Amino acid sequence: MERSGTIPKAAAGSRTAANGHHPQDKFVGEGLTYDDVLLVPAYSEVLPRDVDIRTRFSRNIQLNTPVVSAAMDTVTGADLAIAIAQQGGIGVIHKNQPVENQAAEVRRVKRSESGMILDPVKLAEDAVVGDALKLMAEFKIGGIPVVDGKGRLVGIVTNRDLRFEKKMGRPVAEV
Template sequence: MAYIYNDVSRTFSEYLLIPNLTTEKCTPDNIDLSTPMVKFKKDENCSLKLNIPIVSAIMQSVSNDTLAIALARCGGLSFIYGSQSIEKQADMVKKVKKYKSGFVVSDSNLTIDSTLKDVIDLKSKTGHSTIAITDDGTSSGKLLGLVTTRDYRISRDPLDKKVKDFMTPFSKLVVGKLGISLSEANDIIWGHKLNCLPIVDDEQRLHYLVFRKDYDDHKQNPYELLDSNKRLRVGAGINTRDYKERVPALVEAGVDALCIDSSDGFSVWQKYTLDYIKSNYDIKVGAGNVVDREGFLYLAEAGADFVKIGIGGGSICITREQKGIGRGQATAVIEVAKARMNILKKPVYIFLYALTAVLFTIIILFWHWQWVLIS
C-alpha cells in the first residue's frame, strides 16, 4: 500500500550549521572524534569503536582492500564490496588483516632448494621482500634462514642459484623466543638495528615475524583502527542470497564486521540473514538501507547492530531511477533519529557518513549515505 507524505523531503544541502562561540578550549588536542560503531548496553564499553567517524560505501568502485588499508590506518572502517566471488572478497579481507600486525604469520616461505627465480616470483606475487626459509617451505617449519633484497643481486646472480647459497643462515640471525611481548620484540629490533625479527620456539620452528616498519607506521598513524591482535580492522558487505556460504569464508578470513548491502533494506530477507548470522557467529552485523521509522525499527528489532540509512538522495544513486523509490537524506535521518530514541528507552547513537567516487576512492564526505548506530 502506498502512502503520500505531506511533509517536504529535504536533503542535507538545504541545511547549514550555525556556529557557536569558539573558546580557548577549542583546540585540536581537546577534540575526540572516536565514535561507537555498533550497539552496546548502558554502562558498557562499545566493542567496535571508530577513531574517526568515517566509513566507506559498499561499492565496487570504492571499497577494495587498498581503501580499507588506507582508511583503517587513519582510524576509519571500510566495508569490502560483495559484488564479487566469495574467494576474492575473502582474499581482500585477508590482505587487510595481514597488512600490519605486531606478530605476523609469514606468508612468504621457501625451502633451501628453491632458486633465485622462485624468490623473485614469490616477491612479485606477495609484494613482500622478506622470505622465510624453512625445512618444509611452510610458515611453521623449522627456520633455516631468511632472504631479503640485500642477499642477492638480480643483475649478477643467475636465476637458478639455490637459496641455500645466498640466504642469511639461521646461525647469523637474531631471533626472539616464542612468548615474548611485542614491546620486548621491538626492543630487540631497535637494539640490534634489525628490519625483521623472527619468533621461534625451542625447536627452532618459526611462529611469527615482527617488522621494524610496523613500529614506525604505527608512530606515524596514531589513530589506526586495530583489533586485539594489532591488526587493521575491516568490514565486508554481504547479500541475502549466498550469505550461508559467504559469511563463513569472511569470518575465517578475519573480518571484523558485516553489513547486508541492499538498495532497499526493509525486507524479510534481511531479517532471515540476521537470524542466521546471530545464531551461528559472534560478529557484529548491520543492515539497510532504510529511509523511515518503520524500516529502521524492523531491522533494529531483527537484531541489527547498526542500520544504514539513505535511498535516492545522492547524485550517483540510481535506485530512485531504477525502482522509483527514495527520500531526501536529511528527512530520512531526522525521522529515524526520532524513532531510535524510543527503542527500549535507551540512549542511541547516530553516525552520518558519505563517500564521493568522483574524487577517487579515498575522498569521503559527510553527506549522501548515513549509518545509524542503535543501542
C-alpha cells in the same frame, strides 16, 4: 527546506517483521548525507586534543575516527581499506567479486597494521624460485622473508633477486 532523517511510522506503513518489530524501530536517530552538511571555518575555543570523536561501527568494533568507506568496487579495495584503517576508520570491502577475491582482499587488510605486516607471507628455506614468484604475484609484494624450521628469519628474497632467474626449481637459499 528542512529535512528529517526519520519517517513517521504511519507514513512508513504498518507492516511489522516476523519478530513483531516495526522496521522504523531500527533507526536510532537522524541521518545526514553529503548535501546536508556544510562546514564553515571559524574560530573555536575547543582544542582538538579535548575532543573525542570515537564511535561504534558495530557492537564489537570501535572507530577512533568516524570515517567509513563505501562498499563499492570503484571505491574500496584492500589498499584504501588499509589506508583508512591506519587513520582510525574502516574500509568496507565490496562484494561485487567472487568470494575468493573478497577473502583475499580481507586477508591483505588484516595482514597490515600501522604499516607493519604482523603476519607476513613467508617461505621455508627449502622453497624454490617458482614458489617465491607465485607468492609475489598472488599477494602483489616485492619481497618475502625466508624462515628456518623454527620460524626464525634466515633471509629475504626480493623480486630483484629473481629478476633474471630462469630456473624455477632452484632453491631460494641459493639465489
